[in-house]
Amino acid sequence: MTPHEDGSRDLGVLLDDIEAASKLTAKRRELSIKSTVDNAASALFERGALPDELARIVELLTVRNRLDQSSLGSLVRNLYPARKVSDDVVLRVVGALGHGQHKPSLALQSLLVRWLVMVYHLLEKTGILSQTYGVLFNLLDTAAIRPQLCHLLALVTRRKHVRPFRIQAILGLSRQTGSDPALVGLLRVFKNYYPEIIVGESTKGRAAAFKHPDPQWRERLEEIRRQHTERYDDGVRNGFAVNHALARQMKGAKLTGLPSVRTQHAQEDSITLEEIDNPEFFAQNLEKIELPTQLVAILADPLLQKLMLLRPDAEGFSRISNWLTSSMSEIASGDADPSTFLDLVEIIHEYTASTKNFPPLLVGFFRAFFQLYKQLLRPLEHSLLDNTSESQVALLNFYTRLLRRWTVAIREKVDFDALPKDSVPDLINHVNGLALTLTQTSPSVPTYLVILDFYSSCASLFSQRPILLHVEITIPPALLIYILFFSGSLPTISRLGGVLAAYKRSWEAVMTPPAMRALTERERKQINTFNGFLMDLCNCIWRGRAFGTSDLNAQGCRIPRSLPPVLESYLHSVDSDLALAAAFGLSHSPVLCMQSIAHVRELEDEVDEIRARHAGPVTQASLGQLANRGGLQLAWQEYRVGVLQHLEEKGFEGVSELMYNTMKNLAKTKQ
Template sequence: MALSGEHDLGGLLDDLETASKLPAKRRQTSIKPTVEKVKSALYDSGALPDELARLVELVTLRNNLDQASLGAIVRNLYPSRKVDDEAVLRVVGALGHGHLKPNLALQAHLLRWLVMVYHLLENPAVLSQLYGVLFNLLDTAAIRPQLCHLLALITRRKHVRPFRIQSILGLSRQTGSDPHLTGLLRVFKNYYPEIIVGDVTKGRAATFKHPDPEWRERVGKIQEQQVQNQGDGGTRNGFAVQHALDRKIKGGNASLFPPVHTQYAQETSVTLEEIDKVDDLVGNLENIELPTQLVAIMADPLLQKLLLLRPDAEAYSRIGNWLMACMGDVTSGDADFSLFLDMLDVVHDYVTSTKTLPLLLQSFFRRFFDFWNGVDRRDIVLETLSYTPLRDFAELYEQLFRPLERSMMDNTVASQLSLLKFYTLLLRRWTIVMQSRNRTETLSGSSIADLVGHVNKLTLTLTQNSPSAATHLTILDFYECTTILVSQPSLLQYVEITIPSALIVYRLQFGQSLVVLSRLYGILAQYKKAWEAVMAPSSLRQLLLRERQQITAFNGWLMDLCNCIWRGRAFGTSDLNAQGCRIPPSLEPVLDAYVREVDSELSLGTIFDLSHSPLMCLQSISFVRELEDAEVDRSPDELRTRHAGPVTHASLVQLADRGGLELSWQEYRLGVLRHLESNGFKGIPDLMYNTMKNLMKQGRGGKGQSR
């Protein structure tokens, strides 16, 4: 049975260390079962830093354990966290010839292990500092293949020196063009192609592939599990080039793009490949030569930083040309479209890391929409486009968003919801941009209004095609984003207020969800505050023409909603600005007659108030029940009857006369508002307290007449 956990492995290590000090003949039991348990424990959970240090010390010092056991431990040496410098130094110190050093076969295993954990090193620079030590071991044939692989991983421009080139050439001649030496020489030539010439690198060369993909997959799962358990995720070094060999080890779609490589560099040049930390980048920012294949920016964080700090129009033009050429290969059939879809993942990673969608990628997507089916990688495409910079919406729509809609809209609710979520995310990004800019007046505030106007049409279509609560909540997500902009005075100076469509408001008002109703009322309350702020004498701007045209309609909504739930005059038009929820006047008496036929005590004006509304009647009567229960707890014999519901002004008077709860009509309605707020439905009280004049005067929790 496999053992795992820190305690189990620690006890097994104690047994191993004890056995390593005794010759095999003096041990009372065989050590092999213990080694098998250690292998199982390592395979299951890996080794923590302290355990890894003990294991490395065990395999690098001469002891009495047999070579098969030591080799098995090294092959299963899975680190569960980053590998620290001490472990690396111990391994490198164990290399070479000497009586106290491990045999050469075990040294080869240790070098192979360093290759496999290279991407997990806590400080990769430690191997760079040991470059000379490692290089001088190349004449040891037994460990040369693994040593060349490790050197190929850690070689940087600063390591390539003429004496090392001569040394490798000499060894290559002696060994008959060893493919591992030839492969290392090719790495050297990448840095100095003008020095290494001739046929010396044209022979058979090692490719330096990962020694054990299954081992890599297993250690990845162990590390991932450790991150989930500890909440301590590692981050990629953003101030070092993601080298080609690194990319092969890490895998992923990054290999679809060429690696960072600077050809024709001179000895005095500063290349990206030499940069290993932030100080190097800052100190050489103006002198760094751009790599040969600039499209490597899609997968390399250091190149991304360089072009962000030092923009270059020609560089972006070259990147755009590469992407357009790739697009041409796909359209002509020379390249598989599935590979191109994989490239989208890398483009997405680039855009999300740089938080911008440059013009070259906007052009790329315009071409992409010509042959995209609107389904493959839809979420990736939409999230990437959500980083589109804030500029004139009409221009963006014609150039980018209209082709997007044409590609993905297939007359299904799913595609319409995806598009709405995209516009919601786009508005959130634009809001963040506006909040972070010091000079907000330079932004196109009308673009927000144009975006909201465009989405108004989409939301209206959605309410017709999918009148569900889930769809309504998705719609409200968008309009809540608009209230974030209009509720901030610094942004309201430059952002044009644009309200939802009237039909949207009335459809949601008469929907099937109290959550939807509460969120709708909360949004309208925020809009009302924004109108008041713009119209205040202290406002820094005046109402725009389009805003003036919306005020009458907005005031009509407020009057209609208050008439429905507060005044008991649903669908009435006698009040100033009231629109009767826009039902035809001829329909009102017909509806009223139907309501009275169903229940003679009801009327059309009251069926949507706090007591009778299908969405709020449960909350209203629950408030009364809580009061009655509290009264029973205080005086069990005082309450002789309970309210049957629904509550009206007249029923409260009759209730008190029959020995029930004494509660005035105004206290009841204010109490229902407080009850709604305490249960999370804050939007309804917000709108009432910001709209009804009497409620404004007395404030939340106040008592008084409000009609």
């Protein structure tokens, strides 16, 4: 048994005793728990906590129990993670914050938030705290943990988190607390992202510096992690050392031609890759490093990949291409074993995933195996799909990444005439069917957003003028548009509006005189369909004519003509004042109504004296009645434009983008 294993066992026994004691009052315990806690704290100080131990201790700290505060504080002060901190641990700490009968004391909560600050750089995924940003921010009114929370939020805050309502909340708290330095410090972090918004005297007070809470604790943590890496290496490589075990790690044992890194005839004043063992040494000697004798080892060695990326060498890449050409010739001629091809593909996959670069030589090689992309995609789909929506989503994500890669490749081309122009429309038409299938097999908001990821990539491709000159515009199917629009999800509708607005700009770029090019027959068949669902969406949201067909291009959302009277009758039985034509507008839509009335509430809050408030939902008639009762003076058009601006401020700019790009009168108003 190694010392590490023995120490792990000892700490595990101590934690067993502490967990048992935490369920009993001090009087019911046979022995004092103080010495056990002290021993556990000493063990943590000496060697840190492994992931399982860390999870057990955090669980003990985050639920109110019978242990005294001194013991709990001792554990959290010595909670040195030996490895990365998992998402579950972070979420458990965040979930323990705030007021509640079963929550830990506020003093212990402040230590836990302080601990999150000190281990922030060790989080397995720092994005987990970004996902809990709203929860953390809403706890700022808890004075006992506010300084530590401000420090943690200062680390997590990015541009997307800085919103007007958060700025107002911090300003309000700052006034209530007499310009709390921690709040002022957080406000300065906000100002770094939007200096034009935060003005005045708000950020001129004394502010917290947000320095590391305990430098000595940090030094001890670094020492523990260094010892852990040296003594109990679990085999995970950091990418800054040569892969000496390459030959043993290769799954394709028959591909013996791929060498490991070896540098022969090195000069006295040069450094070889075999000598590198950490990023600092690598960076300091980057220009002195001698290229290894067999550069083709780059296909499997991360350190050599980094060297060639930072110090490109044309001759070196030529040597790599020569080796690949030779190997591929043997495979193509049949001289190599069939399994060798699969081994080579696996190596190329790992190289491409690591370097984000696909060698041009390989394009011709794979083209020889797969003459048409459909022939390649068909076996791919057969191997991936397993009659589950998860596999369909994975396939759609692949197609999205593929289209983005094609966009980059097309943009880099000089000779557009040499491009396979039909590949993009064919791929989009192929994915149209997959997207419709997903709306049936997995009708959920996450799935809808994955679908919109693909069409956002399509819109991005068509928004680039050089590409638009040569590639046909291909739209989503109308049925998909209506399914997404009536999904009941504001993020989905906003994303959909942004995609359609981008598509509309592309159509206009092609068709506006002088036209860039003539429409193809396939595009001419699509344009009326596209205009149809644009008009339908505007009729629902803006014009109060939902499901109408009297306007030019309107298709009534393609529902049977016998259905609107039935819906009208049902709606009248529920609310006699609401007409079906207005049921999906800004004021009454189940998706938009909350944002609309929230905009009115904000306007009313800004007025010093007001005798009546709008009960909602807002109509043109109700605004006139409200003004007569001493309420807000607000015109109908001003209200609707304000709702669009409110949606933009909340991050749902796609709705207003679609309206401004489609409704001519509204576009003139904005101009």
